[in-house]
Amino acid sequence: MKYLLNRLLVNVPTLFAILVSVFVLINLAPGDPVDAFVPPTATLSDVQKEALRHELGLDRPLPVRFAMWVQQVAQGDLGLRYKDGSKVLDEIARRVPPTLMLACAGLLGGSLLGIALGIVSARRANSALDHALSLLSYLAISSPAFLVGIVCLYLFALQAGWFPAGGYSTPGRGDWRDIAAHLVLPAGALSIQFVAILTRYTRAGMLEALDQDFIRTATARGVPAHAVVLRHAFPNALIPLVTVIGASFGSLLGGAVFVETVFSWPGMGTLFLDGIESRDYPLIMGIALFMALAILAVNLLTDIVYSWIDPRITLR
Amino acid sequence: MPVKLRLLAGLLSVCAAVPFAATAQTFVGAFDVGPGGNPQKFNPLVAPAGFGFYNKYFSTLTLYDVGLQKISGDLAESWAYAADGKTLTVKLRSGVKWHDGKPLGARDVKFTLDLVRHPDSASVFAGRLEAVAEVKVVDELTLAIGLKSPDVTLPDAFTSIMMLPEHLLAKMAPKDLRNADWWKSPVGSGPFRWIKYLPDQYVELEANKDFHRGRPKLDKLVNRYFKDVSSAAIALQAGEIQHTYLTLDQVKENQSHAVFDVVSGPSNVLNYIGFNNGDPRFQDIRVRRALLLAIDRAAIVKSIYGGNARLGNCVLTLPKYVPGYLERYETNVAKARALLEEAGWSKLSKGEPVELLTYYSDQLSKDVLAAIQAMLAGVGVAVKPRFVDTPTYSQIVDAGKFSLVFAGQGNGPDPSVLNTVLDSNYAPPKGLNRMRISIPELDKLIGAGQQEVDEGKRAEVYKQMCKLTNTQLPLLPLWTANRFGGFARNVQGALWTPAPGGGRYQDYPERWSLR
Numbered sequence: 001m002k003y004l005l006n007r008l009l010v011n012v013p014t015l016f017a018i019l020v021s022v023f024v025l026i027n028l029a030p031g032d033p034v035d036a037f038v039p040p041t042a043t044l045s046d047v048q049k050e051a052l053r054h055e056l057g058l059d060r061p062l063p064v065r066f067a068m069w070v071q072q073v074a075q076g077d078l079g080l081r082y083k084d085g086s087k088v089l090d091e092i093a094r095r096v097p098p099t100l101m102l103a104c105a106g107l108l109g110g111s112l113l114g115i116a117l118g119i120v121s122a123r124r125a126n127s128a129l130d131h132a133l134s135l136l137s138y139l140a141i142s143s144p145a146f147l148v149g150i151v152c153l154y155l156f157a158l159q160a161g162w163f164p165a166g167g168y169s170t171p172g173r174g175d176w177r178d179i180a181a182h183l184v185l186p187a188g189a190l191s192i193q194f195v196a197i198l199t200r201y202t203r204a205g206m207l208e209a210l211d212q213d214f215i216r217t218a219t220a221r222g223v224p225a226h227a228v229v230l231r232h233a234f235p236n237a238l239i240p241l242v243t244v245i246g247a248s249f250g251s252l253l254g255g256a257v258f259v260e261t262v263f264s265w266p267g268m269g270t271l272f273l274d275g276i277e278s279r280d281y282p283l284i285m286g287i288a289l290f291m292a293l294a295i296l297a298v299n300l301l302t303d304i305v306y307s308w309i310d311p312r313i314t315l316r
Numbered sequence: 317m318p319v320k321l322r323l324l325a326g327l328l329s330v331c332a333a334v335p336f337a338a339t340a341q342t343f344v345g346a347f348d349v350g351p352g353g354n355p356q357k358f359n360p361l362v363a364p365a366g367f368g369f370y371n372k373y374f375s376t377l378t379l380y381d382v383g384l385q386k387i388s389g390d391l392a393e394s395w396a397y398a399a400d401g402k403t404l405t406v407k408l409r410s411g412v413k414w415h416d417g418k419p420l421g422a423r424d425v426k427f428t429l430d431l432v433r434h435p436d437s438a439s440v441f442a443g444r445l446e447a448v449a450e451v452k453v454v455d456e457l458t459l460a461i462g463l464k465s466p467d468v469t470l471p472d473a474f475t476s477i478m479m480l481p482e483h484l485l486a487k488m489a490p491k492d493l494r495n496a497d498w499w500k501s502p503v504g505s506g507p508f509r510w511i512k513y514l515p516d517q518y519v520e521l522e523a524n525k526d527f528h529r530g531r532p533k534l535d536k537l538v539n540r541y542f543k544d545v546s547s548a549a550i551a552l553q554a555g556e557i558q559h560t561y562l563t564l565d566q567v568k569e570n571q572s573h574a575v576f577d578v579v580s581g582p583s584n585v586l587n588y589i590g591f592n593n594g595d596p597r598f599q600d601i602r603v604r605r606a607l608l609l610a611i612d613r614a615a616i617v618k619s620i621y622g623g624n625a626r627l628g629n630c631v632l633t634l635p636k637y638v639p640g641y642l643e644r645y646e647t648n649v650a651k652a653r654a655l656l657e658e659a660g661w662s663k664l665s666k667g668e669p670v671e672l673l674t675y676y677s678d679q680l681s682k683d684v685l686a687a688i689q690a691m692l693a694g695v696g697v698a699v700k701p702r703f704v705d706t707p708t709y710s711q712i713v714d715a716g717k718f719s720l721v722f723a724g725q726g727n728g729p730d731p732s733v734l735n736t737v738l739d740s741n742y743a744p745p746k747g748l749n750r751m752r753i754s755i756p757e758l759d760k761l762i763g764a765g766q767q768e769v770d771e772g773k774r775a776e777v778y779k780q781m782c783k784l785t786n787t788q789l790p791l792l793p794l795w796t797a798n799r800f801g802g803f804a805r806n807v808q809g810a811l812w813t814p815a816p817g818g819g820r821y822q823d824y825p826e827r828w829s830l831r
Binding site for chain 2 (some may be wrong): 029030031032033035036046047048049051052055080083084085086091094095103150153154157158161165166167168169171198220260261262263264266270271275277279
């Protein structure tokens with residue numbers, strides 16, 4: 001409990017620093033919400049533009065605007081979107097389930113596949129299969145999520161016709177089977193890099209564990225090979241994997257921006273992109289706050305999982 | 317069959333069993349993909365684009381035909397100017413109803429036009445109604461619009477303004493209406509009624525049984541949202557949607573294995589290179605002529621656009637306003653070099669490259685700018701393309717901190733859309749004359765075109781404007797590119813053209829159907 005409290009207190013200044021940085025950076029970006037609101041070929045008089053800027057509070061000094069935003073957030077209000085006046089909190093809340101669904105499906109599916117391939121690769125170290133898996137892993141690590149997404153769409157939606165070509169649900173439907181069918185490709189595209197990284201880490205950890213004396217002892221005692229791998233070697237390779245999985249959550253959320261765009265998935269990624277395109281400061285700040293909190297929470301959870309899987313680690 | 321294969325086959329069959337395509341009479345289109353779209357922005361008063369979808373559930377007083385040549389009435393049955401040109405009388409069709417069953421009348425039109433003119437509505441069409449002094453309701457179906465000075469462009473302006481129900485919105489302050497939730501479940505008078513909006517997914521409309529031209533053949537019309545043009549094209553190829561905007565590359569790809577029909581037409585957007593007319597380097601006409609002579613526009617149109625663009629030689633592109641006696645500016649590198657030398661370009665430029673700013677970010681535009689950069693380098697003019705997003709572009713050019721731009725300008729259907737772009741009285745922050753063009757003779761022609769009632773004489777005014785800009789080159793006209801739309805092969809009766817802003821023409825959606 002004391003550990004949790006300490007970590008929470010440490011995270012407050014980190015969170016504050018993140019939010020100040022994001023606020024300053026988005027305000028330094030050229031073009032403001034009014035410039036984004038009026039396209040290059042449309043006319044809005046200078047009087048109308050100034051009235052809009054005043055109404056949105058853009059004519060106030062930057063520190064004042066940040067202080068007002070913090071005050072608002074402290075009261076549980078993330079403000080209104082500049083673009084259409086909708087509540088930022090509602091907009092985020094609506095997009096969290098699809099993004100979490102996507103990230104969790106990618107994380108879960110990717111973890112299972114990455115660990116399985118890593119174990120196979122370590123068991124058959126230096127075989128043709130191991131070399132093939134290594135080559136595929138390097139290819140996958142070097143492939144950006146948006147490119148993998150387009151290739152997946154082309155192969156599995158267009159050519160094979162196995163899955164829908166993007167979207168969250170079919171208009172007029174939206175039952176779980178429909179949503180699950182729409183989820184497969186984006187979750188797969190999102191997790192490709194993650195699978196590759198995890199395969200490499202699992203392989204390395206397993207090779208190190210399989211070389212230990214206690215493994216030789218277990219084998220000499222006649223413990224079956226699969227039990228040696230799963231009960232003795234794998235738990236010892238798990239600590240670095242938990243670190244990788246925890247650290248990858250942030251990357252998956254970041255990757256979701258591109259994957260959601262390619263697959264027209266209605267999540268936080270597309271909302272974030274929309275916020276940047278329209279210079280929607282309250283929305284950008286709201287999403288930054290949510291993302292930072294989510295990543296800090298996952299880091300905390302990772303620490304707790306360490307002590308759970310390895311009793312030698314204590315949280316202080 | 318082995319167990320593993322059976323499991324895989326079972327999984328795939330579950331996926332395949334999901335009906336990805338919509339039902340027979342549901343038309344799913346990506347109406348807001350591409351430059352004519354305005355995705356998920358539902359207040360049409362502040363929308364300079366997206367008309368193709370607004371017109372499915374709202375109505376306007378007037379609309380163009382699909383060839384963008386002639387204006388006809390949509391809600392307006394007829395309209396006429398008084399002899400002095402200072403009153404416009406509009407008669408509405410009878411029997412038109414809002415989707416909630418209430419009759420649509422002159423009070424609704426007055427309400428809408430007054431709302432557009434109200435500064436708190438932040439409407440982008442307020443400038444188009446600047447000449448309006450007063451809107452009077454004469455009777456249930458007749459309006460008299462009093463003008464401060466004659467303005468023959470009002471019927472064109474009306475093609476952009478969606479009519480709104482006074483009985484539902486009159487009590488809301490214009491400022492509150494701008495971002496109201498009402499726009500996400502609006503009541504219109506178009507051929508389809510609003511049913512549902514799922515953010516970032518789609519809007520679902522259903523047939524308006526009481527539509528004044530008859531019930532649409534389609535039962536439902538869905539506007540599906542895509543963030544990416546390629547994803548929409550794949551959905552069209554996969555048969556999940558029936559319509560989307562297409563890029564030139566996608567059209568070329570479709571040519572080899574055609575799975576949908578392609579509709580193409582001139583975009584009516586003139587691509588140009590604009591100068592900051594306040595920049596001393598570009599004030600000498602010899603420099604401007606040299607730059608145009610150095611760019612091999614025909615080669616770019618042939619090799620990069622694949623012939624899908626038409627060269628422009630003045631600020632106007634609609635054939636009826638382009639006279640036959642224009643200078644063609646065919647490529648002449650030797651003459652361009654000579655003109656630059658005469659103008660002392662090396663001293664003017666001080667050997668420094670000139671930044672060429674653009675808000676276009678697609679691959680085609682990047683290829684075009686690379687070609688222009690190489691061609692200008694061939695005559696000793698170094699340019700450095702800079703790609704920025706739209707808000708950044710707007711801020712830079714409004715502040716006048718630019719030298720050259722590569723941009724596009726909607727060029728019709730009525731030439732009056734260029735008024736605030738070319739008139740010296742409309743330099744930023746007041747208007748859109750971002751190139752700071754100041755030619756008194758041009759200002760006079762703009763005024764004359766605004767007030768000339770006679771169609772033939774008006775065309776002559778614009779031909780003179782075309783000739784003047786062809787000679788003076790306040791900006792370098794390049795070309796009008798074609799744009800493309802794809803329709804699934806089972807679509808019948810659909811009308812579409814790549815108009816600026818994606819619409820303002822009568823596409824008779826009530827006649828669309830699926831085989």
